[in-house]
Amino acid sequence: MEPLRIGTRDSRLALWQAEQVAALLHSAAVLNDIVPVKSDGDIDLRTPLYEMGVQGIFTRSLDIALLQGKIDIAVHSMKDVPTALPDGIVQAAVLERGNHKDLLVFHPAQESIDLENGIHTIATSSIRRSAQWLYRFPHHTMVNLRGNVNTRMQKLSDSDWQGAIFAAAGLERIGLKPSNSVELDWMLSAPAQGAIMVVCRENDQRAREVCMTFNHQPTEICTGAEREFLRELMGGCTMPISARACLNGDNIEFHGSILTVDGKKKAEVKKNRQAGDYAELGKIAAKELLQNGGMEIIKTFRNVG
Numbered sequence: 001m002e003p004l005r006i007g008t009r010d011s012r013l014a015l016w017q018a019e020q021v022a023a024l025l026h027s028a029a030v031l032n033d034i035v036p037v038k039s040d041g042d043i044d045l046r047t048p049l050y051e052m053g054v055q056g057i058f059t060r061s062l063d064i065a066l067l068q069g070k071i072d073i074a075v076h077s078m079k080d081v082p083t084a085l086p087d088g089i090v091q092a093a094v095l096e097r098g099n100h101k102d103l104l105v106f107h108p109a110q111e112s113i114d115l116e117n118g119i120h121t122i123a124t125s126s127i128r129r130s131a132q133w134l135y136r137f138p139h140h141t142m143v144n145l146r147g148n149v150n151t152r153m154q155k156l157s158d159s160d161w162q163g164a165i166f167a168a169a170g171l172e173r174i175g176l177k178p179s180n181s182v183e184l185d186w187m188l189s190a191p192a193q194g195a196i197m198v199v200c201r202e203n204d205q206r207a208r209e210v211c212m213t214f215n216h217q218p219t220e221i222c223t224g225a226e227r228e229f230l231r232e233l234m235g236g237c238t239m240p241i242s243a244r245a246c247l248n249g250d251n252i253e254f255h256g257s258i259l260t261v262d263g264k265k266k267a268e269v270k271k272n273r274q275a276g277d278y279a280e281l282g283k284i285a286a287k288e289l290l291q292n293g294g295m296e297i298i299k300t301f302r303n304v305g
Contacts, residue, residue: 007071134263228282267293
């Protein structure tokens, strides 16, 4: 039988993720090859993600390769995947979630920062992180930081910024988490942050059956609720939307929020529901958020009164 071709971005982190899937396939006695594919988000490293105006900026090239039959499955950071997959592509598996938190990395010359005092410059590629940071520290300055993990770490070292915000899971997975960093327990993560998604062609029964053997259901449930919340709000990289679902016995505890870009306004929602209704939970939480200040914030993005 032909090896299963695993499509991935060619960054160090993306290749690490693909290698985890390759190992799982190997454990299932499935031959496989890793096929790197360059994404649009990796080619343009200067334009802020939210200004590129396209959902799926890091997944589109892999989607095309998948639909053209150049690869058999694609591996994505789940938070980068649009809530509506392209026609002909389906979610085949979700791996067990890693660290979902965001991480503040200090400039190498600094061991810590007195965040409450002084005007500091903090870098991030995420409009969500920027908005939450400004909500908490309105006197700080945020700057755009693009590139893969290694590139962003180098840019921080070469800058006069005091720090930069990263996904903790990414730095941990490739062994780059610095000692002079701190997890931001107060920052609500992106929907599905820390999780890895595998997709395949809808009509590829072999790929679907093989991938389901390593699907992690608790992660699938929690990320499903978070992504349904995002879908209902019709958000993406252009809106500072956050969501975190946690299983607690038979229940899911859910916390979601949306902010204005400048961090001056925030709407949030907290819900608890049985795990079997995870998709419905995401929808209900989104509708409640919209009724309690969320719609007014969304209107600022749509330029309507």
